[in-house]
Amino acid sequence: MRKRIYLCLARMSEDDLEMKYIREAFDTRWVAPLGPNVNAFEKDLENFVNGTELEKRVVALSAGTAAVHLALLACGVGPGDEVMVQSFTFCASANPVRYLGATPVFVDSEEGSWNMDPELLDAAIRDRIAKTGRKPKAIVPTALYGMPYRIDAILEVAGKYGIPVVEDCAEGLGSRFNGRVLGTFGQYGVLSFNGNKIITTSGGGALVCPDAAAKERIMWYATQAREAYPYYQHEAIGYNYRMSNICAGIGRGQMTVLDKHISHHRHVYELYRELFRDVDGIEVHCNPDSRFDSNFWLNTITIAPELHVKGQENAYDTVVKGAVGGAAGVVRATECAHTDCEPNANVEALRVFLDQKGIEARPLWKPMHKQPVYKDAPAYVNGVSEALFKCGMCLPSGPYVGDEEVRYIVECVKDAIV
DSSP: OOOOBOSOOOOOOTTOHHHHHHHHHHHTTOOSSOSHHHHHHHHHHHHHHHTTTOOOEEEEESOHHHHHHHHHHHTTOOTTOEEEEESSSOGGGTHHHHHTTOEEEEEOBOTTTSSBOHHHHHHHHHHHHHHHSSOOSEEEOBOGGGOOOOHHHHHHHHHHHTOOBEEEOTTOTTOEETTEETTSSSSEEEEEOOTTSSSOSSSOEEEEESSHHHHHHHHHHHBTTBOSSSSOOBSSOOOBOBOOHHHHHHHHHHHTTHHHHHHHHHHHHHHHHHHHTTOTTEEEOOOSSTTEEOOOSSEEEEEOTTOOBTTGGGTTOSOOOSOOTTOOSOOOOOSOSOOSSOOOHHHHHHHHHHHHTTBOOEEOOOOGGGSGGGTTSOEEOOSHHHHHHHHEEEEOOSTTOOHHHHHHHHHHHHHHBO
């Protein structure tokens, strides 16, 4: 029986360096949210993002969501403020805005990169200033599935209004724009090391900071904002967001295979593109031009609405009772299979067909401006993200997905097409 193919699972280094650093943490009794592994992991990340030209600093944290939260806090976001957030993203890009009592203002995507549309961003900022008399406090573009955003144009808009940019590169570790690593262009850059990312610390994230002073401030907030007294004195609200020494040990081992993992994801992309080249109605999302260099964390396709898939007539007949595929976490049951914005019937039918073949596939992220929890948030839309959500799908892309698995996946997709 064929082993189930998951969307994206991280892989340990071949020489088991992760266990070496974990054992060191136990042997030296450094199991707290600080320690030698944390310091070394941060240094490894700094070396990676900086290359030979930059001097960014990195703070290792408990999650990418924590990194978004602290970056916005450092940008001065607070109650009553507004933050421009890419709508086509995971909820972790937007939820920290609410943590701070602020309001996310959602901006739709451009067709090429699927990421924040700079022209629409400019128009949205002008409109927010006209409506509220205040400019937004931050701009949060997202590297969707690893694809770079048009950061040059976004920075131009941000500079025009004097608004800091927080790059959400949770999915884009190692992706580049014009040869430069994402996360190093804006005021802050967010990284994630969740179990399904390019590399993992089991859970965890990091924040790329502009300099040593900003790093110290972020570290202070991430360790409960303690003042320099021999007892616990707190003059600001802090958070328990530092990465543990054990998780950082995993990260140190993972850094040795980061380049290899990125190369593998790009190889998988090239193979998908080759194998789908002659399949009418299926398009693989590619780099828009030579400036874009995606890590292809997840490979995505769009499915033409007129393409008919086996079982399409019965799509959405069954209410999903739990988390789909390998999705983590607890979900609440629902009595209805439909929402007001959902993938087309042929997309859902293909997901079900692949699932029955032992292949995990998922729809694209549902745009934030279509999420019930954000129904009252301002949104500037052009229809791009909604159209992509209706016809798009993520295919398995991780380190455990080899050439044989890619060929099997593509053959199953072909078999599903009527």
